[in-house]
Amino acid sequence: MPEPSREQIASALHERPAIALTPGTRLDAERPGSLPVSPSAVWDLPGGTAWVYRGEGNPGLVRPVILADGFGTGPSELESSWQLLEFGDYPLISELRRRGRDVILLGHHERGASILDNSRTARAAITRALAERLGGTPLVVGGFSTGGLVTRHALARMECEGRDHGTGLYFSYDTPHRGAWIPIALQAFAHYVKDLDGRFSDQLNSPAVREVLWRHIGVWDGTPGPSEERVAFLAQMAAVGEWPRRPRLIGVANGAADGVGTDVRPGELALEGKGRSVIGTRLHAQAPGADEPVARLRVAAAKTHEVRTKGLASIDGAPGGSLEGFGILADGLNALHPDLGLQTAVHIRSHCFVPSVSAVDVGDPDTDAALYQDISALLAGAGGLDDFRLASRNEPHALVTRELCSWLLGHLP
Incomplete structure (x- = not known):
C-alpha cells in the first residue's frame, strides 16, 4: 500500500x-455526569466573562472569591471550569459556597492571549466585585495555572495606578511564577x-x-531560549513591582517539596x-x-x-x-x-x-541543582509568596485535591 x-x-x-x-480531560474522556449549576449572574467583561455563584444564604456578594482560569487555548468554558473545580478530586466550588463564600469564576475570550491583556479582564472583575460587594469583607483573588499570573499582575498594576483593589488575600494554584x-x-x-x-x-x-x-x-x-514575549512580560512584571504589596500572598503547588522527581x-x-x-x-x-x-x-x-x-x-x-x-x-x-x-x-x-520551584517562586529551573532542591527545608517567605504548600507527591498540573484545598481554605480571611 x-x-x-x-x-x-x-x-x-x-x-x-x-x-x-x-491540562484536564483527554480527547477520549467522558463528559461529566452533572452539568454546571446555573450562575446567579453573568458579567460581560472586557476580554472575558465572569460566572457568579453566591454563597449559601447570601443575599448578594458578601464574601467574594475570584478564581481566574488558566493555561489553554480558545475561550474559557463554564463546563470545563466546573469539571476542574467541582467534578474532580475535590468539590472546591461547593465547599467555598457552603462556607458562605461567593465564587466568581473568571474566564477569558482567548486563554492563549497575552497574560497582560487578560489582566485587564481581571482588573474589570475586581472593580465590579468591589462595586457590588455588600459590606467590607476583603476580596480573595487568585487563579489556577497562568490565571495566577493574570491576577498577580492585575493586583500589582492596580496598586501602581493608585487604585483600590480591596483584596486581603492573593493565592496561586500551581502557577508558573518562574x-x-x-x-x-x-x-x-x-x-x-x-x-x-x-x-x-x-x-x-x-x-x-x-x-x-x-x-x-x-x-x-x-x-531554545526565552522568547521576546517572555522578556517583555518579565519587564512588565518588574515595572509593577513583581507582586502586589497589600494582600497576603500564598500559593500551592502540585509538585512535591522533597526534591524527588x-x-x-x-x-x-x-x-x-x-x-x-x-x-x-x-x-x-x-x-x-x-x-x-x-x-x-x-x-x-x-x-x-x-x-x-x-x-x-x-x-x-x-x-x-x-x-x-x-x-x-x-x-x-x-x-x-x-x-x-x-x-x-x-x-x-x-x-x-x-516545576515545584517555579510554582512557589523559590528558584529558576535553570539547573538540576535548582530543580531537585529540597524545598521542605526552606522557610516560608523564601520567595515572593508569604506562605506556600506543596503536594505530598508529584501529581497532574492544576489537579484540585483535598490536600491542597484544605490548606488553601484554612488560610482564607
Whole structure:
C-alpha cells in the first residue's frame, strides 16, 4: 500500500479536534455526569466573562472569591471550569459556597492571549466585585495555572495606578511564577507539522505560551531560549513591582517539596513513530549536555531531521505539576485512521510542566541543582509568596485535591 499523500494527512488532521497541550480531560474522556449549576449572574467583561455563584444564604456578594482560569487555548468554558473545580478530586466550588463564600469564576475570550491583556479582564472583575460587594469583607483573588499570573499582575498594576483593589488575600494554584516547561521535542514536532495542521504550532506560539515558557522555540529547528514575549512580560512584571504589596500572598503547588522527581530518565525515549508515515520519528526526554539529541522528525517525508540542544537541565522528570504532553500527542495521532500510517507508541505520557520551584517562586529551573532542591527545608517567605504548600507527591498540573484545598481554605480571611 503506498504511503498517504501529505494532502490526505492534512485533510484527516483537520477533521479531528486540534492537538492541544492543556491540562484536564483527554480527547477520549467522558463528559461529566452533572452539568454546571446555573450562575446567579453573568458579567460581560472586557476580554472575558465572569460566572457568579453566591454563597449559601447570601443575599448578594458578601464574601467574594475570584478564581481566574488558566493555561489553554480558545475561550474559557463554564463546563470545563466546573469539571476542574467541582467534578474532580475535590468539590472546591461547593465547599467555598457552603462556607458562605461567593465564587466568581473568571474566564477569558482567548486563554492563549497575552497574560497582560487578560489582566485587564481581571482588573474589570475586581472593580465590579468591589462595586457590588455588600459590606467590607476583603476580596480573595487568585487563579489556577497562568490565571495566577493574570491576577498577580492585575493586583500589582492596580496598586501602581493608585487604585483600590480591596483584596486581603492573593493565592496561586500551581502557577508558573518562574516559568513553565514543554519539552523541546514536543515543540519541535508541533512546528515541524505546521504545514499539515498549524493549530498545534499556533498554540505553542500563542502570546500566553511564549510569555510563560521558560525555554521556547518558534520553529522546529530554532534555538531554545526565552522568547521576546517572555522578556517583555518579565519587564512588565518588574515595572509593577513583581507582586502586589497589600494582600497576603500564598500559593500551592502540585509538585512535591522533597526534591524527588518522577521516574522519567534524562534522554529516555518518550514517543516513537510506528506507522509508515512516521517511521523514524523519535521524541526524547530532555537531557543535560553540550550536544543532546532530543528529536528525530519524519512525517510523510523522505528525509529525517534531527533536533539537538545544549545546556538544558533534566527538567522532564523534575518535581512539579505534570502535563500529559507526549500522551496527548500520541492519543491524537492514534485516533486517526490506521491507513494514514501515523500510529505511535508512547513510552512516557507525562512530563514536568510547572516545576515545584517555579510554582512557589523559590528558584529558576535553570539547573538540576535548582530543580531537585529540597524545598521542605526552606522557610516560608523564601520567595515572593508569604506562605506556600506543596503536594505530598508529584501529581497532574492544576489537579484540585483535598490536600491542597484544605490548606488553601484554612488560610482564607
